[in-house]
Amino acid sequence: MRFRTSSAARTLLVTASFALVLAAPAAFAKPMLFPPLPNGRQETREEFDVAPYLSAWKAARLAHERATAQPATLNQQQYDAHWYDLNLTFTQAGSQVAGTVRMKASVVSGPISVVELNFYANMVMDAATSAGGATTWSRVGNLLTLNLDRAYATGELVDVTLTYHGNPTAAGYFVFQTVNGRPLIWSLSEAYGARSWWPCKDIPEDKADSVDIHFTTASTQTVASNGRFVSRVPSGGTATTHWHEGYPIATYLVSIAAYPYTVTDDWYRPTPTDSMLIRFYNYPESAAGAAPVQAKVKNMMAAFATRFGEYPFITEKYGHAQFQYGGGMEHQTITGLGTFNESVVAHELAHQWWGDLVTCRDFHHIWLNEGFASYGEALWWEATAGVAAYKADLNASRYTGPGTVWVPDETDESRIFDGNLSYNKGSWVLHMLRHVLGDAAFFASLQQYHTTWGYQSAVTEDFRDVCESVSGRDLDAFFQQWIYGEFFPVYRPTWAAVAAGGGGWDVTLQLEQTQSGQLFHMPVDVTLTTAAGETTFVIHDSLATQTFVLHVNDAPTLLEIDKDDWILKSVETTVSNPTFERGVLLVNGVDWATYGTEITSAYTDHAFSGPYTVDFWDAFATPAGGYPAALPAPLGHGEVPPDVLGHYRNVIWVGNNFGGDLAAWQETPVLSYLRVGGNLLLMTRQGESFLDDSLRTYLGINWTNTGATLFDCLATRPGLANVTTLGSQTLCAVFDTVRTTPESELLFRVSSGFSPTRGIGAVRVPAGGGTFRPSGARLAFLSGRPYRWNHTQLQNDVSAILANWFLEPVNPTAVGDAPIARGLALSPARPNPSSGATTLGFALPRAEHARLTLLDVTGRRVRTLVDGAFEAGEHVASWDGRDERGGRAPAGLYWARLEAGGESAVRRLVRIR
Ligand SMILES: [Zn+2]
Structure with missing residues (x-):
């Protein structure tokens, strides 16, 4: 296996493009x-959602013969x-199966005097020849060693024939049965099953040129x-049918x-x-039912040919x-x-290219078969019903759980045929690659893969x-x-x-990117909506925190990340x-x-304000009798949208x-509001339902x-005063009076009923504060039914x-208690935005120590502008656009923070190039 680690330095590239316009989602599924599944369970699922079904059958199939999996022997690598x-x-x-199998093979690393073939031990060998003369063999387990008539040098052609008989059902997946009162014989040999009924070098990467x-x-x-029909010769009660597969073929096919x-x-x-x-071969009872979907196969072939290159077995059938x-x-x-679902039919047809034409070299890379075939389903839906159907199919295949698409353990059949990873996430890899490369390069790549690796086997x-x-x-x-990596990016924009100046x-x-684990390097569509419409930018994102500056002509009202779902993400x-x-x-809640x-x-x-x-x-609808006169008319109902929150320095939530009302709280981006610097006071019973782990930890x-x-x-x-x-x-809910952070x-605390005593009110005042308003991001909580505290004391x-x-x-x-005297002031930077020097005025209410620092959007200090004793009154500081070490600060958003006498004030400024 070859692994290459990422080495490419990505440069910031911002380009404008137009958003893909999608048809309205329709109910295709x-x-x-x-x-029934292999375990007998029968399920109703969406027509698109075939991966769990297909994969379960293949995993069950492979489990059946797992014990006989065997890598190529040294001898097998020599021919x-x-x-x-x-x-x-x-x-x-x-x-019973009885007859002969003849093999011609060339020696690639001679000399060899035997050939080793995979063949189940239960099958009975009757005779063998090498170059036409009788020879002997020996068997160890499911490996048969045939003695050649002489030593063969590199480049020479070996020609052997084996005569045998037996009942192959004992070990593999070769079935004689009666269906609807008639005899049926069928085989399914993926992955190690060919050897259960015919002796061969049963290694997928060694395709025979013809069979x-x-x-x-x-x-x-x-x-x-397989292949082209040659002849059918009846003889008494039997008939011999001759098929010729003229294209390279893996034994399991x-x-x-x-x-x-x-x-x-x-x-x-x-x-x-x-x-x-x-040519369709159906049970007489099933032919009419299968006909409608089978009639679509010719169109599926045409659709895939335009995407993948021509049908790979075009001279056959x-x-x-x-x-x-x-x-x-x-x-x-x-x-x-076994079923004539349209997605299944498309999936299996796509396998003719991806699985049969190009075969995964080993099961580590099974996604090259199953992920590609699953993606073929989506491409068929796109071809027949449009982009919305393509998206709907992929949406049914979204998998965001653990595990790698690459299969670590080649002997674990349920991992190999894992519907989530090998099928669904594998298809998403292609969907994502399509957008990374663009349609032209993506489909050209598939066609080149067809050309370069066709009739062979390949790895990722x-x-x-x-x-x-x-x-x-x-x-x-x-x-x-x-x-090779797990999961997906979780973006926080x-x-x-x-x-702009x-x-x-x-x-x-x-x-x-807030996921734990790996960071993703992806081009990400960012769509900005202004009064003039939408503009989509592509940003190249690769870091835990990365800042981009985009320019639009009108004031933006909405920013969306990958709105067309080209990335498996949240x-x-x-x-x-x-x-x-x-x-x-x-x-009100x-x-x-x-x-x-x-x-x-x-x-x-x-009482609350x-x-x-x-x-x-x-959070609720207007009360039947109207609102109390003390309240202004509500701005809205239900959850509070993020753009509404962003107007307020403080939110008081009565829960x-x-x-x-809990749902309204949960659908309001409370944590994000805190992170950008909004202060929040929550008063509610059942506080544990409101303060989830992240908010509780924050507090x-x-x-x-x-x-x-x-x-x-x-x-x-x-x-503060007591409240009855x-x-x-x-x-x-009550909490331990010992806080988990010194900032809280x-x-x-509650007056009685608990020993030791318990806390029912707390506040956190983070030193650094939130990201966009470093002085803010305060969270306070008071437990209890808000309406049952003494109103005057509570207010x-x-x-x-x-x-x-x-x-x-x-x-x-x-107010009963006099608030802290205020008078600290920080005036806006001028000029702002700026590419060179900018000045900030500040005023102090009394002579005191003041500090003025510049922070970047992540809250890191970039530069200390002022740090010392000042007289009361107005002062001016300036910033030359350089960081602490004298380097030019990058373009982007910054915060100036003035701190003096326990107070602080903040202004936003923007650096441009
Ligand atoms: Zn498949």
Whole structure:
């Protein structure tokens, strides 16, 4: 196995392109009942969703013969099989196979005096010849060693014949049975099964150049097999059918299906004047049902030929042979089928190129067969029903779990035929590669892969090298991460727009990859919506945190990451481009109908907002009697959209977890709001449902009890007052008074009922704060039913939290405790944006130590501009655009942070080139 690690340095490249316009999604997927799985379970699944079904059948098949898997022996590596001639008679009574197999092979590394063949031990050897003369053999397990008549040198041709008989059903997957009262014979030899019924060098990478097949069966049976039909000669109660496969073929693709079939012909026309036979062999009972989908096969062949190159066995035929197997098997030129689902038919046809024409060299790279065939399904849906159907098919194949597409263990059949990895994720690798390369280079690569590796076997690196040579692109990282790496990128986009100096708007996008494990190097479509429409940029993203500057002519209102789903990924909903120009958003999460009097009186008393002027959002619908007069009209209902959050410096959320408010909370990007610097006060019962692990960790607490009953609320910090309960405080969560981060403070504890005492209120004031507003990102929590705390006492404490911990300006006359005096000011940078020097004015309310620092969008300090003692009054600082070490700071978004006397102020500035 060859591995190459990524070495390419990626350069930032931002190019404009137009968004792919998609048809509206349509309901293509029709649920259908699939035939029973190998374990007997029968499932209804969407028509597209065939991978779990196909893979289960193949895994079961391979498990059947797992013990006999055997790599090529040293002797087998010394010769190259060219031609097999199978002359076999199949007798239903006793399930017998009898006859001869002749092999011609050339010596590639001589001399050799024996040839080793794979052949199951239960089959009885009757005679053998070498160069026409009788010879001897020996057998160890399932390996047969045939003595040649002499030593053969490199380049010489070996010609041996083996005569044998036996019942092959004992070990492999060769079946004699009765179906609908008639005798059926069929084989399925992937991967090590050929040796169960005929002796051969059963190694997929050594394809025979051609195979002649003479199968004698009862004359009532029609024999379907590989390649071109040559003749059928009846003799008494039997008939001998001769097929000739003139193209290279792997041993596991040599097959027989014999039955009194109903035979139907169709024609594929590669050009207006050429035609090739398509022949379907169906049970008489099934022929009519299979006909509609079989009628599509000629169009499928045409569709694939335009994408993959011409049908690889164009001088022979294509066909189906119905057999008793739940899935399908891509026997060369004659697919075995147990179901006639359109996706399955397309999948098996695609295998004629990917699996038969180019065969994976070993099972580590089975995705080159199964992932490609699964992608063929999507391409067929695209050809027949359009891009929306293509996307719908791929959507049914999304797999985001663990494991690599590359198969680590070649002996684990369920891992080899893993529907999620080898089939579904394998098909997504091609889907993603298509967008990375563009349609022209992608399909040209598939056709070159056909040309370069056709009639041979290949591994992932062979395919990668073809794609690289066709496209001129370095694809090491792409294949490394998607074939040998696990999972997928989780993108967290955060963006801000500023009017650009030269006109238009500069959008600074910070794109984080938040998954654990590997980082992905991918070109990512970024679509910006402005009043003028959409513009799609392609950014080349490869780092945990990477910043891009995009330019549009109009103010952007929406930024979307890979909106057309070209990447297997997830995108976090984030608060972006926050302006924080407004003070407080109050969100109601208490059901008006159930808690009418209690909640209405709390709002009337301003219990949750004190003297602050607030805007209002309601998780519920407008109450029957209208809103209390104390509340302004709501801005909206349900979850709070990220763009609404971005206007507010502070959010007060009154929760309850009853009647649906929890869902509104969970669908609001709360964590993202904190990360960009928005302050949040949550008051609710059942706090454990609201503060999930990430938010609880952010707050720095650990729950000790949930579903608890609270008594009075005791303040633990100066400026806060105790709050008495108005009623039953049930279903509440309490936490350990020891916080998990020094940035968190205990604000309240419960008055009684717990020993040791428990916390019910806390706040975190991060030193660095959030990303876009480093002074912000404060999270406070007060446990308890918000409407059952004493209204006056609660409003005083809410005011104190907003004033003293959230630093939100408040009207001092309306608050019991005097807030911290303010007067610190930082004026906007001028010029801004700038490419050279820029100045920042600041004012101090008194003589004190002040520090003015510049931070990048990740919160890292870039430069300290001011750090020392200053008189009260106005001062000016300037920045020359350089970092601490004198290097030029890159273009992008920065924050200037002024800190003095325990207060801070922040301004945003943008550097341009
Ligand atoms: Zn398949």
